[in-house]
Amino acid sequence: MSAASIPIRRTLMTALLLTSGVVMLITSSAFCAYDFLTYRQQTLHNLATLGDAIAANSTAALAFQNPDDAREVLSALRAESHIVDATLYTSDGTPFASYPATRPAAQVATPPPDGYRFEGGYLIGVQPVVQGQRRMGSLYLKADLDAVYQRLRSFLLIAALVMVLTCAAAYLLATRLQRQISQPILALARSVADVSSRQDYTLQVPRPAGHELGLLADSFNNLLVQVEAARSRLQSQLGRLDLLHRITRAIGERQDLPSIFQVLLGYLEAELPIDFGCIALYDPADAQAVHIVTIGTRSQTLAHRLGIDQQLRVPIDQNGLARCVAGELVYEPDVGEVDFPFPQRFFRAGILSLVLAPLLVQKRVFGVLVVGRPAAEGFNSTDCEFLRHLSEHVALATHQTQLYGALQQAYDDVRQSQQAILQQERLRALGQMASGIAHDINNAISPIALYTESLLEREPGLSDRTRTCLVTIQRAIEDVAETVSRMREFYRVRAPEMNLTRVSLNRLIEQVVELTRARWSDLPMQKGVVITLQPNLASDLPDIMGSETEIRDALTNLVFNAVDAMPEGGILVLRTRHEHLDPGPQAENTPAVHVEVADTGVGMDEETRRRCLEPFYTTKGERGTGLGLAMVYGMIQRHSADLNIDSAVGQGTTVRLSFIPAQTTLLTVQHTPAGQATQHLRLLLVDDDPLLLKSVKEVLDADGHIVVAADGGQNGIDAFQTAHRSGHPFSLVITDLGMPYVDGRKVAAAVKLESPQTPVVLLTGWGRRLIAENETPPHVDRILSKPPKLAALRAALAELTAVTASAAPIPREQTS
């Protein structure tokens, strides 16, 4: 019993007991008072009657003055024990007889006035004694009230007893009766407390018997039912909201449509729940149908029974789909009543209620969410409302996904462009730097090239060894020149000026073996490492068309890489192979001549293999430039060849270059005979490099030309003007391009200003670039690149002077 239940019980008990107690008290008091008064009155009346009788009987005694008789009469009062005093008086007030007789006659000398009254605890009565109409005397009576008080006491005692008994009975009754009221109230209170403490509004309080309490309980139960209904409604709304939230979040975490749809359907199947769910996409271009794209995982078997599979094309007829793709949420409470193929399909599979929710983005329907339940009327308005909200969220998420995809694409594009631009910028900077270096190197090696060529051509009595050395020097110089020129050009798809010649790969490999011997043999040997080189050359290998130096460089690079990959030593295989193809129209342009550089080194992992062709990508740390394979790749591209790399970590690497075989018809290079036949010319040579000046002058001198060397541009212009004005003009001017203060362009301009017919040959370390960029400066008739080749120089001289020969014939002077 809880503490709160005590007051009501106590209150009820108190009320009942107090009521009955007070009632009893009042009743008893009234009764006692009434009895007391009545009894007193009765006593008085009795006394009066007694007095009457005594008086009546005393008349004769008084009349005839017989005190004995009077005493006798009075002695009858013995029976009345409460009479304590009685006296008869004569009519003149004299005491006549007294009772009790033992007492002296007159206790009261004269009788008090007639009548009865209570005086000092006694009842006093004075009764006239009358015979006929004559008063004979008076009777004085004095009675004590012991009986009255005795009776009152008895009554009070009884009343008290009755009170006690009544209270006890009332208590017992009240205990029992109050339960009828308190018990239901307490039960009600307990139930209510239960309900409120457990928050369980499905409880019902018991219905007590009493009408009002029953009504109260009914009202409360009714209230509970309403609260529960409201609560469950709220709960379900919250559940829906939560589901919506979770779905939205789950969808938001996904970036691709199939995954979004799959998650959506998964949630719906598990938690709404639904028995069938699928999503169809609607393409406004194909307005006649929707295409099922995703079917819920749990709906698969049902979908199979429905005959619905992914990519099913569902034609839009006058069924709900038409309204749905118009942007309306369609609810078919009973598909059995819809006489169209699509709903009928569901009807046959036992899905009776169907909701089609449109997926709308910017008022355009792009898809339909289809959910179904087996029972007819399976969805209520809350479900529909939920699905409507959900479809909006899904549509939005889908839209965002599409936007995200587009954004990502754009971002990737931008990044790629940026990467490309960055790369290009890097290469451009490198190119510029390389050009500067190339210029200087070209200048520096020009004398070597000229002298070597000159020696080989003109020097008599050269030993075979000297000749071989000179040839090697010449080849090396050519390679140097090629290399420095490619340094800034390797990124070009195809250098326009590249000269394709017939190249024998077998011969190139032999050269490469010689050129790289130091790397693969001598240096490793110093560390005790042995690398075995195994040339494996096909004997029937056709020539290819290509740049010999570029291919040689590429192969050299590959050999270096192979050696680097074998720090512990190994086998290096250089292999050539010809793939015989069926003759056909395509065969001619199919790469069928293969060169392989294979090692047994550390190999490359996938990442390295994928990136090894990127410029500046290196695995060699400080030692590597990251340009080796990039240059190889550049060469491959320029030759329209193929590059294949087979490699695995620990398995070694094989790089295969595949070239297109050369045409069978041999293209013979027309070597113009050395300019022995050309006339002897008067030439002005302008350069700021004394070594170059000297070497070119000597070589041209050796050809029999008269060569005036001018150191620097201004000197050159001065020399030309002086000669021109003195009547001994130069028949041709050879000038360097890059010179301090006055460069080759100004020299050329000055020459043309003075004598427009005089050809100007620009000799430059930048030459290749100028040619490549098709940028022949004004006033320049020919550009030759450094290091100058004697043959090219002679050819240019012959060509240009032939044009101008008639204009400015120079007397032939035989000098050598």
Place this chain on the structure above:
Amino acid sequence: MAPLKRGWAWSVALCMLLSVSPPVRAAVAPAEYRVKAVFLFNFAQFVDWPPDAFMDPGQPFVIGILGKDPFGTELDAVVHGETVSQRSLVIERYYNVAELHNCHILYIARSEIGHLPQILTALKGRSVLTVSDADGDDQSGVMIRLVNRSNRVRLQIDVGAAKAGHLTISSKLLRPAEIVGGPEG
């Protein structure tokens, strides 16, 4: 305190009684007849007369004294202004029984006691209450005799005689009285 007070009251009462008593006591005879006069008057209160005892409603109630009147003025004093059953009281004195014709209470004085039989005969059949205070035993036929007993006047009532006279004597009167005679008469 109370006993003392009571004692005091008693002594006062006694003194009063003593102071009053001597003159009464001094004239014994008149005192006796004053008592008897009162008695005579009082009989009228305790005795019922038949209706034919009165001629008409206005007839007075008559107390007669036959013989020598011993009362003096006592009786007149007693009855003065009194009535009996709304009838005025009249004292009549007779010397001969023949004189009386309408009398209700007849006091037969001692002087006439010797003629008692005649008197009684004369009154026979008439509703007259006969009273006598004469001494002697042979007084039968007198309805009420007043006798002295230990200094007090006592009554002797002959109920039979009264009945013969059609008088009804109140039982109250019989209480203090002595019943004499028998139911004869």
